[in-house]
Amino acid sequence: MRSPKEMRDLFRKNERVMTTSDLCPHYLQTNLISLPYEYAFDFLLFCKRNPKACPLIEVLEPGQVEPTTAFGADIRTDVPKYRVYKNGQFSKEVLNLYDDWCDSFVTFLIGCSFTFEKALVEQGIQLLHQEQQRVIPMYRTTIPCQSVGMFTGNMVVSMRPLKPSEVDQAIDITSKFETSHGSPVHIGDPNEIGIEDINHPDYGESVDFEEDRVPVFWACGVTPQNVLEKAGIPIFVSHAPGHMFITDSVEEYR
Amino acid sequence: MRSPKEMRDLFRKNERVMTTSDLCPHYLQTNLISLPYEYAFDFLLFCKRNPKACPLIEVLEPGQVEPTTAFGADIRTDVPKYRVYKNGQFSKEVLNLYDDWCDSFVTFLIGCSFTFEKALVEQGIQLLHQEQQRVIPMYRTTIPCQSVGMFTGNMVVSMRPLKPSEVDQAIDITSKFETSHGSPVHIGDPNEIGIEDINHPDYGESVDFEEDRVPVFWACGVTPQNVLEKAGIPIFVSHAPGHMFITDSVEEYR
Numbered sequence: 001m002r003s004p005k006e007m008r009d010l011f012r013k014n015e016r017v018m019t020t021s022d023l024c025p026h027y028l029q030t031n032l033i034s035l036p037y038e039y040a041f042d043f044l045l046f047c048k049r050n051p052k053a054c055p056l057i058e059v060l061e062p063g064q065v066e067p068t069t070a071f072g073a074d075i076r077t078d079v080p081k082y083r084v085y086k087n088g089q090f091s092k093e094v095l096n097l098y099d100d101w102c103d104s105f106v107t108f109l110i111g112c113s114f115t116f117e118k119a120l121v122e123q124g125i126q127l128l129h130q131e132q133q134r135v136i137p138m139y140r141t142t143i144p145c146q147s148v149g150m151f152t153g154n155m156v157v158s159m160r161p162l163k164p165s166e167v168d169q170a171i172d173i174t175s176k177f178e179t180s181h182g183s184p185v186h187i188g189d190p191n192e193i194g195i196e197d198i199n200h201p202d203y204g205e206s207v208d209f210e211e212d213r214v215p216v217f218w219a220c221g222v223t224p225q226n227v228l229e230k231a232g233i234p235i236f237v238s239h240a241p242g243h244m245f246i247t248d249s250v251e252e253y254r
Numbered sequence: 255m256r257s258p259k260e261m262r263d264l265f266r267k268n269e270r271v272m273t274t275s276d277l278c279p280h281y282l283q284t285n286l287i288s289l290p291y292e293y294a295f296d297f298l299l300f301c302k303r304n305p306k307a308c309p310l311i312e313v314l315e316p317g318q319v320e321p322t323t324a325f326g327a328d329i330r331t332d333v334p335k336y337r338v339y340k341n342g343q344f345s346k347e348v349l350n351l352y353d354d355w356c357d358s359f360v361t362f363l364i365g366c367s368f369t370f371e372k373a374l375v376e377q378g379i380q381l382l383h384q385e386q387q388r389v390i391p392m393y394r395t396t397i398p399c400q401s402v403g404m405f406t407g408n409m410v411v412s413m414r415p416l417k418p419s420e421v422d423q424a425i426d427i428t429s430k431f432e433t434s435h436g437s438p439v440h441i442g443d444p445n446e447i448g449i450e451d452i453n454h455p456d457y458g459e460s461v462d463f464e465e466d467r468v469p470v471f472w473a474c475g476v477t478p479q480n481v482l483e484k485a486g487i488p489i490f491v492s493h494a495p496g497h498m499f500i501t502d503s504v505e506e507y508r
Binding site: 037040041044045048056059061106148149 | 291295315360
C-alpha cells in the first residue's frame, strides 16, 4: 500500500492517471478549485454557506501551491488529472497546471466522500464502483445551493448503490465524516432530485447494479465546478471528477 | 423581558446605550465587523483559520445591512454603540453608522460569549460583571492567531472570575456553545497569557473579585478589532466592546 506522498509523486511524474477512490485508505482526500483572487471572497463565502457540498479543508492564499495538509506537495502537479474551464465552458483535461496557472490563483481544498469509503468497506459494505473499477458516478440534481453573487446553482451528488440492510449503517458511519460531506442528502428514487437516468451520470462512469439495491446519494465536491461553470468566470481549474488530491492528514471525524 | 427586536428598536432610536450582557437571554448575540470589500477575502479566511476567536454566524454581502438572523434589522443602527477605526487607529465611538457607512462594506457577525451566560447563571454560577453592572473586562494576550496576509496578531479574551468549584461545570457548559467561542482558552494565572494587570483591562471595565476566585478566560470577538487596527487598513467599523448585536436566533449548541 503506497503512502499519500508516494502516490502524489507518481501523479506528478504522470506515471499513473487514475481515480483515487480506493487509494491510501484512512487519508483525507480533497476536491480542488483554483480561481482568480477577484472571485475568491465570493467563492469562500459560497463554501461557508454550502458546507454539505463544500466542506473546506484548507484555503491557500494567492499563488501558494503547497498545502499545510501535504508537506512538499504542489497542487499544480500532484493531482492525477485536472480540468480547465474558460469563460464558463469546459476547455480541456490536463495532467498538470503549468500552462494554465496564474499567480493570482487562490486554491480551495474541499472534502471528498472517498475519505469515508474505507470506513464503509471495513463494516462489510461492498462499494460497486470500486469492484467494477469505475470512476464513481456523479449527477447534477435539482437540490438548490445557497447563492452568493453570481455563484448560484444546484448540488452535484455522488451515488453508491447499497443493499437495503446496509443503508442505516452507512448513514451512521458517514454522518461522522462532517468534513467529507457527512450523511447522505438523498436515498432512493433518483427522479425526486431531478436525476432522469441513473445509467447516464453527468460526471464519472455508470455502475451496474441489481434492482434490489438502493441508490444512496452524497453531496459532492464537484458542485463548485457546476456552479463556477454556470457563472462564466474567465478561468478556473479543478481536479477531474474522481481524481482527487490525497493529503497526509489522517481522516478526522467528530 | 424585552424581545431582541424591541431591544434593537431602542438601540436604533438611541433610547438605550448599554452593554448587552444580560439582555435577551437564550438569544444569539454577535460581534460586528464591517470593512471594505477589498479586505473581505483575507478577513473571511482569517475567521476560518481562527474559529475559536472568530466563530462566524453570518456574512452579509457588500452593502447589505439586514442579516438573515434578524429580520427587519439594520446593522448600521441596531447595535447600541459602534467604533470607527481609520488608518489603523481608533477614531471615535458613535451611536449609528450613517456617517461612516460605505456601500462596499462587507459585514461579519461573529459569535459572542454573552450567548452562553444565561446557561451559566441557570446552573447557579454567579457572573460578577453582571452583578456589578460593568462592561465585561477584556484583555489583549500573547496567544497568537493564525495569520492571513496583513492580518496578524494576538487573541483578545474576556474574563469571568469563578469559584474554583464552578470551573469544571463552566467548561462543560460553554464547550457546547461552539459558535459562541466554546470552552475557555485559559484558566488561572493571567501572566501566563501576557496579561500584566487583571485590574486594568484593555477593553470593558474592571470587575472586583476576592482572591479565592479563579479568573477564567474565553476567546473574544474583539480579537478582530485588535488585528484589523494593527493592519492599518483605511477604515473599518465594529461594535463597541460589550455592546453587541442581538439576533432573533435562539442560541444553538451542539
